Amino acid sequence: MLREISDWLESTMLSDWFISQGVWSWPMSESLHFMGLCLLIGSVGLVDLRMLGMAKGISINAIHKLIPFGVGGFLVNVTTGTLFVFGDADQYIFNDAFRVKLVFLLIAGINVLFFYSTAFQKVKALGPDDDMPLNVKLMAGISLACWIGVICAGRLITFYRP
Amino acid sequence: MDTFFIWLESSTLSLWVRGESGWVMAFPIIIVFHALGMGFLVGVAVTINGRILGLAPKIPLTLLKNFIPVAVLAFVVNAISGILLLIGYPTKALTNPVFYIKLLCIALALWNLNWFNKAVLTNTAYDQGELPIRLKQLAVASTLLWACAIVAGRLLAYTYTKIMTF
Numbered sequence: 001m002l003r004e005i006s007d008w009l010e011s012t013m014l015s016d017w018f019i020s021q022g023v024w025s026w027p028m029s030e031s032l033h034f035m036g037l038c039l040l041i042g043s044v045g046l047v048d049l050r051m052l053g054m055a056k057g058i059s060i061n062a063i064h065k066l067i068p069f070g071v072g073g074f075l076v077n078v079t080t081g082t083l084f085v086f087g088d089a090d091q092y093i094f095n096d097a098f099r100v101k102l103v104f105l106l107i108a109g110i111n112v113l114f115f116y117s118t119a120f121q122k123v124k125a126l127g128p129d130d131d132m133p134l135n136v137k138l139m140a141g142i143s144l145a146c147w148i149g150v151i152c153a154g155r156l157i158t159f160y161r162p
Numbered sequence: 163m164d165t166f167f168i169w170l171e172s173s174t175l176s177l178w179v180r181g182e183s184g185w186v187m188a189f190p191i192i193i194v195f196h197a198l199g200m201g202f203l204v205g206v207a208v209t210i211n212g213r214i215l216g217l218a219p220k221i222p223l224t225l226l227k228n229f230i231p232v233a234v235l236a237f238v239v240n241a242i243s244g245i246l247l248l249i250g251y252p253t254k255a256l257t258n259p260v261f262y263i264k265l266l267c268i269a270l271a272l273w274n275l276n277w278f279n280k281a282v283l284t285n286t287a288y289d290q291g292e293l294p295i296r297l298k299q300l301a302v303a304s305t306l307l308w309a310c311a312i313v314a315g316r317l318l319a320y321t322y323t324k325i326m327t328f
Binding site: 028041045059156 | 201308
């Protein structure tokens with residue numbers, strides 16, 4: 001099953017296209033992947049830290065304006081990440097570090113949906129010096145831990161090549 | 163120079179970093195810390211730059227100073243992990259011009275961040291409204307320097323000509 005998926009990914013036009021872009025396309029995409037990571041931490045990470053109690057004085061409503069830049073970084077990383085997986089599917093499909101990374105991404109995704117559907121409207125109305133409710137701190141902690149987990153597992157992919 | 167490389171590469175610490183003293187996870191774990199430190203250091207720096215450029219203007223600029231300790235901690239993590247990686251593979255890094263480009267970019271970007279922290283993030287007049295064009299130019303330059311540092315750092319894995327002297 002996984003063998004078929006991997007073979008199919010590598011047989012696609014996207015895979016051929018990325019591989020045919022020359023030797024610098026891979027390192028340059030990796031560099032973009034790192035820049036996207038920095039944008040994500042610089043926005044989502046800092047919003048999480050504010051919700052955990054750091055940088056009181058900045059309201060959630062104000063610091064939340066950073067989120068579009070983190071979403072931008074995430075989209076850069078989904079794009080470059082997709083190119084990596086299509087370009088060399090074997091290296092990812094059969095890689096334990098990559099699987100752990102996907103699990104962290106999934107938890108982060110569920111967590112963020114949960115945050116926006118249950119808590120965001122309330123915390124957006126809080127003042128700049130307000131402490132966050134415990135459930136919000138918990139969600140911020142899960143978010144930060146998941147993104148740190150994504151970076152750790154992602155960086156370990158190269159050491160867990162099949 | 164070769165004598166120095168051989169001495170360093172045969173040291174206990176260098177062998178430990180390369181995983182040649184039995185524990186192979188030392189190198190991957192050091193690299194993981196280096197990536198995390200990058201995320202938090204560049205993340206904080208670029209967010210400050212973005213705010214100086216006028217993005218997310220509702221955030222009072224001086225309050226971003228609260229995140230400077232995060233950047234300092236991330237820098238310490240990266241200085242330590244970077245030195246350990248250098249001890250592991252001194253020939254590989256020091257014989258590659260790209261490594262010096264990376265260090266230069268980081269030095270300039272840190273110098274700039276330090277100056278922003280002292281002279282800009284302390285001035286409450288900047289909390290609202292447009293900032294002087296000169297500060298915006300510095301913010302753009304700083305962002306480009308961090309981007310160059312990241313590209314140069316990633317290219318180290320592709321551009322080296324010699325791995326070991328030992």
